[in-house]
Amino acid sequence: MNQVTFRWRSPLFNIVQALITLAVALLMGALVIQVSGKDALGAYRTLFTTALGSRLSIADSLLASTPLIFTGLATAIAFRAGVFNVGVEGSLYLGAFAAAWVGFTWTALPGFLLIPLAFLAAGMVGGVWGLLPGYLKAYLRVDEIVTTIMLNYVAILFTSYLVNYPFLAPGLANSMSPKIVPAAQLPRLMKPSQLNLAFPIALLCVLALWFLMRRTTLGYELRMAGDNPIFARWAGMPVARTILQVMFISGFLGGLAGAGQVLGVNYRFVDGFSPGYGFDGITVALLGRNTPLGSLLAALLFGALRSGGSTMELFTDVPRDLIRVLEATIIFFVSAQFTFEFLRRRRALQDLSAS
């Protein structure tokens, strides 16, 4: 019977499934627009042209995708290993501050040293931050969902303290750090868009993570432990060590997301600057089925929706909130799928043990 209950899914199947999810979400969105007495087709046309209609709008979409690629990857690797790290937002804030600090402190360094250093500092800080809940889970079996959610507040409020007191930029009304030196600012790729070097770095991370998950022993271990931790233990895999490594990498990528925004867009650390990139990473990873490539595609999609949505508001009477409705619908379907899959798998296991 186990041939039946555990059906194998080809990659094509996953893509088709994701596309169906997207189509249904767009349909629901259309319904919402139409019901509120507006022109759905027109809104979507505007959305499409503002997101992808010109070189510049494409650049803006890619810009909006950049932090989502990082946080999507950060979440995907953790989820794939069965570690439910929802603390990417915290790593992002700490990483962002670390990058800014390098950028406004080590002012004498040239750019080709300063930029890698800033990214590295951001990643390390974010990664070490991830080790804390990782350690609690691996060795003391403390539930990581709870700890990572709580630690987000600690990280966000701590960086808020830093830029309100010790590192408050003099002469400014808002809570933000001093500006980073020009040498630390990431080069723009397609002016006047703000699209910058962080985007290709994010693409490199996609490749690196694909390689890590498919071609390294750590990747093998994390996939096995994610599928079936009991099996991993019986096979003698170092499950606790794997959790620590995964949490470090996840936090590292979260830190890079923060660095990308600071070095490429804001040029300083601004209190509360993230609209929830870290949490968006969860949606991105789930829609991308916890694979690096899938997360990239999902991040590009959400980036386009966001970038298009904010401009759409300017040209039509459809509010930007519609984009939120679309995203929420996608999240709804993805999580429904996820729950369904989970229940089916549990049923299958029960059937197996009962037969």
Added chain:
Amino acid sequence: MPYLEMRGITKIFPGVVANDRVTLTVEQGEIHALVGENGAGKTTLMRILYGMYRPDAGEIFLRGRRVEIPNPQAAIALGIGMVHQHFQLVPSLTVAENVELGRESRRFFLVDREQAIARVGALARRFGLAVDPTARVADLSVGVQQRVEILKLLYREADLLILDEPTAVLTPQETQELFQVLRRLRDEGRTLLFITHKLGEVLALSDRVTVLRRGRVTGVLETDRTNEEELARLMVGREVKVARRLQAASIGEPALRVEGLVVRDERGLTAVNNLSFTVHRGEIVGIAGVEGNGQRELLEALAGIRPLVQGRIWLDGREIHHLPVRMRREAGLGLIPEDRTQEGLNLLASIEENLAAVHYYRPPLSQRGLLHPAAISGFARKLISLFDIRVTSPTAPAAVLSGGNQQRVVVARELAADPSLLIAAHPTRGLDVGATQAVRRELLRLRDRGLGVLLISADLDEILALADRILVLFRGQVVGEVPAEQATQEMLGLMMAGHRPETLQADQEAR
């Protein structure tokens, strides 16, 4: 007119025909055995009869009348009762309370305990079921709990009793007692449907047999006019070679030595109590015992999954009790865990990845943390042909394999590490007859090649067929050790119930 007739029952699950035009006829007052290998469709058919599944085609007649059975409540109303493999009792309640649960005798809105006890007691006496209605279910042995389940059905006035592999959890003595109860029920006019894959039980108990293979009926036989060979052939579809140890072991050095082992279970209770034994190279030592007497905890402690409270373990003369799982494996320990779908395999991962699971981190499969996909494929291909694993593709997930082939994957992987000691826990559980014999032959070959094998099994036939020495585990302790030549089913059965061999002898002498 037959009591029950299921005609042309077909049930299709996605991708599999579980029942293919199955016809089952059961006469009033007979014990009818339904036999077949795992996956033959026995349980599906019974679930249809009990209203848990709807058939895709076919009809059910009860006493000549066509009936619809949409749910178990309807089945119960029609006088059909089922004893499931997993008992459905409330441990903290008494026997009488469990039996009456949902149908309490009431007096002024209060449950009338006195009357409940009296009625349940009377019912038990009428059918010769030795059960104390005031006892708490949690305090009862598995065999007695099963009687409570039967009592529950009788209380609900079931005429047709379905028993789903009722002997799986019983000692041989308890099995004999169960059979007596079932015969008595038959003599009282009840009809019994008995699901099993143990042929000896079929011959000992039933009046007639229906054999299923791959969802189809392959034979309906009078028990008097058949034998084990014929039944096995109908079940499997071909002749089956039975694995049995022939010559005595040529014993070598000690491979595994355990001394004063104490292990606790999840609840913190002592599950393995001061256990000591040795397994030599070239012998199979069988650990017999009713399940739940410390086997699982012993296995986990030996594997390194569960911490020891006390005791020492040596492998090839080297102390390993302080080592993690991986280092024990590197020291020469091979493990075939109890549950291949959870502990032995990652069903979602590919067959290749499963075969590599204890080898992947070392050359040639990887170097400095980098996997060599080509080396892993080659390694997997070699094992697949060496162990004759039937796969469509090595990159398909392990879930698509049959149970027997899944177990072959586990065995192949463990043996590829060239262990000096192999621990096999219930290695043939859930496997069909053919796959069972293949695994047993493999274990015997390993023994002859000079491996030490520790065989943990609840199946006495398996222990008797393979083991050179037998240790009987009862409540975490060895009640006795018997060389294979002197072991009999009866003797092991008594020991599994906690009787020491010395007292057995004394009993015999006293007679």
